[in-house]
Amino acid sequence: MLTVVILFLCFAIMLYFLLGGADFGAGIIELFTSNPNKNRTRRTMYQAIGPIWEANHMWLIIAVVILFVGFPDIYATLSIYLHIPILIMLMGIIARGTAFSFRNYDAIKGERTQNLYNHIFVYSSFVTPLFLGIIAGSAISGQINTTPTGFMQAYVYSWLNLFSIAVGLFTVTLCGFLAAIYLIGESTAEKDIKRFILKAKVLNILAFVCGGLVFLAAEIQNIHLAHWIFGNPISLTAVIAASISLVLLWITISKGKRFIARIFATFQVSMILLSVGYRHYPNLVIIKGGQNLSLLENHAPDKTIDTLGAALLIGSLFILPSLFYLYYSFKDRNREGH
Amino acid sequence: MNDFIAARSQMALSLGFHIIYSCIGMVMPVFMAVAHYKYLKTNDVVYKNITQAWSKGVAIFFATGAVSGTMLSFELGLLWPGFMRHAGPIFGMPFSLEGVAFFIEAIALGFFLYGWKRFNKWFHWCTGVLVGVSGIISGILVVAANAWMNSPAGFDYVNGQYLNIDPIKAMFNDAWFPEALHMSIAAFAATGFAVAGIHALMIYRRQNITFHTKAFKIAIAFAAVAAILQPLSGDISAKDAAKRQPAKLAAMEALFKTQAHAPLVIGGVPDIATKEVKYGIELPGMLSFLVHDDVSKPVKGLDAIPVNEQPPVAITHYAFQIMVATGMAMMAIAILYFVALWKKRNWLFKKWFLQLFIIATPFGFIAVEAGWTVTEVGRQPWIMQGIMRTSEAVTPMPGIQYSFYLFTFIYFTLSLAVIFLLSRQIKMVPELYDK
Numbered sequence: 001m002l003t004v005v006i007l008f009l010c011f012a013i014m015l016y017f018l019l020g021g022a023d024f025g026a027g028i029i030e031l032f033t034s035n036p037n038k039n040r041t042r043r044t045m046y047q048a049i050g051p052i053w054e055a056n057h058m059w060l061i062i063a064v065v066i067l068f069v070g071f072p073d074i075y076a077t078l079s080i081y082l083h084i085p086i087l088i089m090l091m092g093i094i095a096r097g098t099a100f101s102f103r104n105y106d107a108i109k110g111e112r113t114q115n116l117y118n119h120i121f122v123y124s125s126f127v128t129p130l131f132l133g134i135i136a137g138s139a140i141s142g143q144i145n146t147t148p149t150g151f152m153q154a155y156v157y158s159w160l161n162l163f164s165i166a167v168g169l170f171t172v173t174l175c176g177f178l179a180a181i182y183l184i185g186e187s188t189a190e191k192d193i194k195r196f197i198l199k200a201k202v203l204n205i206l207a208f209v210c211g212g213l214v215f216l217a218a219e220i221q222n223i224h225l226a227h228w229i230f231g232n233p234i235s236l237t238a239v240i241a242a243s244i245s246l247v248l249l250w251i252t253i254s255k256g257k258r259f260i261a262r263i264f265a266t267f268q269v270s271m272i273l274l275s276v277g278y279r280h281y282p283n284l285v286i287i288k289g290g291q292n293l294s295l296l297e298n299h300a301p302d303k304t305i306d307t308l309g310a311a312l313l314i315g316s317l318f319i320l321p322s323l324f325y326l327y328y329s330f331k332d333r334n335r336e337g338h
Numbered sequence: 339m340n341d342f343i344a345a346r347s348q349m350a351l352s353l354g355f356h357i358i359y360s361c362i363g364m365v366m367p368v369f370m371a372v373a374h375y376k377y378l379k380t381n382d383v384v385y386k387n388i389t390q391a392w393s394k395g396v397a398i399f400f401a402t403g404a405v406s407g408t409m410l411s412f413e414l415g416l417l418w419p420g421f422m423r424h425a426g427p428i429f430g431m432p433f434s435l436e437g438v439a440f441f442i443e444a445i446a447l448g449f450f451l452y453g454w455k456r457f458n459k460w461f462h463w464c465t466g467v468l469v470g471v472s473g474i475i476s477g478i479l480v481v482a483a484n485a486w487m488n489s490p491a492g493f494d495y496v497n498g499q500y501l502n503i504d505p506i507k508a509m510f511n512d513a514w515f516p517e518a519l520h521m522s523i524a525a526f527a528a529t530g531f532a533v534a535g536i537h538a539l540m541i542y543r544r545q546n547i548t549f550h551t552k553a554f555k556i557a558i559a560f561a562a563v564a565a566i567l568q569p570l571s572g573d574i575s576a577k578d579a580a581k582r583q584p585a586k587l588a589a590m591e592a593l594f595k596t597q598a599h600a601p602l603v604i605g606g607v608p609d610i611a612t613k614e615v616k617y618g619i620e621l622p623g624m625l626s627f628l629v630h631d632d633v634s635k636p637v638k639g640l641d642a643i644p645v646n647e648q649p650p651v652a653i654t655h656y657a658f659q660i661m662v663a664t665g666m667a668m669m670a671i672a673i674l675y676f677v678a679l680w681k682k683r684n685w686l687f688k689k690w691f692l693q694l695f696i697i698a699t700p701f702g703f704i705a706v707e708a709g710w711t712v713t714e715v716g717r718q719p720w721i722m723q724g725i726m727r728t729s730e731a732v733t734p735m736p737g738i739q740y741s742f743y744l745f746t747f748i749y750f751t752l753s754l755a756v757i758f759l760l761s762r763q764i765k766m767v768p769e770l771y772d773k
């Protein structure tokens with residue numbers, strides 16, 4: 001059952017990144033869209049994520065629940081030492097979710113209020129994945145210091161460092177990139193499609209640059225990232241696969257093959273997650289001094305893991321089919337019923 | 339403000355905020371489904387308008403409920419890592435099932451809100467019902483976690499170790515049934531009275547009378563039944579608390595001395611120093627009767643509990659009084675409503691009658707907040723009754739007061755925003771739905 005629970009955890013994190021991340025990305029794209037096109041972008045985006053963002057958001061909650069039920073030590077350690085970035089991320093989540101629904105459900109569409117919602121929405125769409133990335137970067141990079149000498153060491157330097165921030169930026173660009181690719185498929189006007197294709201390309205390049213920054217920051221901080229990733233066959237393969245899919249992706253985008261482009265983009269991001277995740281497994285949190293919190297060792301008693309696994313398995317029997325049906329139903333926007 | 343108090347205040351604030359949205363998230367979909375059903379059956383377009391007007395409100399509330407709930411699942415760790423480290427694996431079962439229920443709720447809501455004119459109408463209706471059902475199930479499940487904090491079960495506590503963990507037993511703890519029953523009824527009473535009150539106000543102002551009357555009737559039907567059942571289920575809760583947590587009961591009643599023929603105190607100002615209740619009305623023997631069904635049996639007072647294990651008496655007592663008072667008032671109004679339906683139809687449009695409902699708009703939510711204060715403050719100093727103290731659970735990180743100020747600011751702004759948006763919805767009713 002432990003394997004099942006861990007698989008679900010990875011699955012939830014991955015899906016949150018791919019689906020929730022793309023929702024954030026939509027906001028990031030809006031942030032970098034020139035004014036004349038903002039309204040169109042907004043409309044496309046609203047149609048695309050309106051029905052599904054609540055469901056996408058649930059992967060985060062599933063991941064957190066799995067963590068605190070199945071891996072309480074990991075949850076507690078992250079909560080203590082990364083309190084501040086988690087808090088900021090939470091504020092981002094609140095601001096984004098409420099601004100998004102307020103702007104759609106405000107009965108009077110006044111210009112000033114709409115502007116306010118838009119501002120909150122786009123900035124929080126940027127801040128949230130930035131801090132998600134920072135949290136992930138700090139957890140895996142061995143910056144958490146459980147024997148600190150002061151407040152700053154314990155609660156600030158663990159996440160406020162070059163490497164974590166580079167990972168944060170990398171996350172932001174990946175989210176934007178995913179969203180651009182998804183939005184290509186959601187647009188109908190030729191003009192919009194061209195715009196999103198351009199955005200996707202720019203963001204892909206940016207992601208590449210930020211990825212480089214991550215390696216650079218790692219070198220500066222003496223984190224042996226390059227060695228880690230290129231030093232084992234699976235991660236190396238994943239990186240190579242990601243690079244190949246990158247080339248294929250550019251070709252398919254240019255040819256306007258929307259669906260295949262989505263698959264490649266999803267694949268590319270999954271490979272990046274895999275390459276980092278595999279090398280790390282089973283250690284989810286690395287603490288300064290080389291101590292680890294491992295999914296295989298720091299888990300809850302077996303009985304808890306068994307029931308948790310059973311709950312997840314049974315739950316997914318209900319969730320997955322209905323989720324697929326939800327995506328399927330809203331994929332084709334032109335279908336009208338009674 | 340020290341960190342411990344700040345952490346407690348932040349938790350209380352977040353929960354107090356979330357509980358409003360979760361009550362609405364549980365109950366409004368049910369109301370909507372009824373209106374929707376009437377529309378599908380009668381083809382009366384007013385019911386369609388009601389359904390759509392409500393569904394916009396629900397979307398606003400749902401988003402706020404979802405984000406505040408997300409906050410909570412992180413806050414448990416941010417504020418109480420010491421508690422979660424041990425409690426997570428034990429009381430996690432309801433949370434993981436709740437996660438599943440939320441997921442289904444969120445999916446169904448996507449179908450429902452965006453599904454007008456898209457799907458078969460009965461499929462569409464069913465998705466709305468599913469939103470309500472999964473909302474109620476998640477409410478019942480999460481209460482199991484809270485009930486477990488009141489009556490820990492499913493493990494052996496040996497020398498500070500938590501052994502033989504059994505999450506299923508933990509979920510089916512003794513306090514779950516009374517709490518879940520009381521909470522679910524409370525959600526219906528609170529949301530029902532709030533919705534009925536708003537529509538009553540509109541009828542009172544003579545705006546869109548057909549629309550608001552129909553909406554009013556749906557809401558009050560549920561609210562009135564719930565308000566009459568609530569004191570009965572409250573009695574079950576009180577008996578249960580007396581058995582499990584005598585300190586909580588003593589604080590609720592401000593009963594300082596263990597005594598036979600214990601009196602029920604109504605109102606009053608408990609004075610901790612002199613151990614007396616001033617200005618209260620005492621009904622001799624009634625507390626013994628409520629707890630044991632026998633006026634002569636003794637009831638444990640605070641003197642039977644070590645001083646460092648006593649909850650704050652005044653807050654618990656006042657909160658309990660507020661809950662019972664608003665509960666009784668709602669029950670009275672509910673009975674009046676049934677009398678009106680039965681015998682005095684003409685009351686329904688009388689000013690004084692409508693005014694009653696307008697005044698009662700916030701009663702249910704006041705009772706809900708007060709009730710949770712009784713439960714949570716009455717459990718202090720324990721976070722896990724008899725096993726772990728709240729002070730042992732708090733995060734080591736200093737400076738929690740800043741995070742508390744921040745949260746206060748956020749929740750305050752959000753509340754204002756939601757009120758603002760709702761009032762705009764209501765303002766738009768004539769324009770959107772009047773032909």
Ligand code: HDD
Binds near residue numbers: 523569572576665668
């Ligand atoms: C509409 C809301 C409402 C109303 C009218 C009442 N309650 Fe209540 N009460 C709640 C809403 C609530 C609640 C917010 O839902 C609580 C908090 C925890 C729980 O399970 O329910 C609660 C808790 C609660 C508890 C604490 C249970 C525990 O800690 O184990 C007791 C003893 C009562 N109630 C008793 C009553 C009585 C005797 C009432 C008589 C009128 C009453 N309640 C009306």
Ligand code: HEM
Binds near residue numbers: 482483706707714715
């Ligand atoms: C499953 C549900 C709940 C869980 C797991 C839970 C958990 C907690 C925890 C961990 C604390 C901090 C320790 C403490 O001060 O007692 C707390 C405090 C508190 N909670 Fe709950 N709670 C739940 C439901 C609620 C709800 C819905 C309310 C709504 C109003 C509420 C009101 C409070 C209050 C007022 C406090 C502060 C107590 C004090 O300051 O003395 N609780 N709760």
Ligand code: HEM
Binds near residue numbers: 058403473
């Ligand atoms: C007794 C107290 C509680 C009740 C009755 C309750 C009930 C609910 C309900 C019905 C919803 C659906 C939201 C909506 O429809 O607006 C909800 C949302 C949520 N609640 Fe609570 N809740 C309680 C306390 C808690 C606590 C203590 C936690 C955290 C540990 C929590 C976590 C969540 C989460 C994560 C969501 C968002 C789910 C979504 O996106 O649908 N809740 N809650």
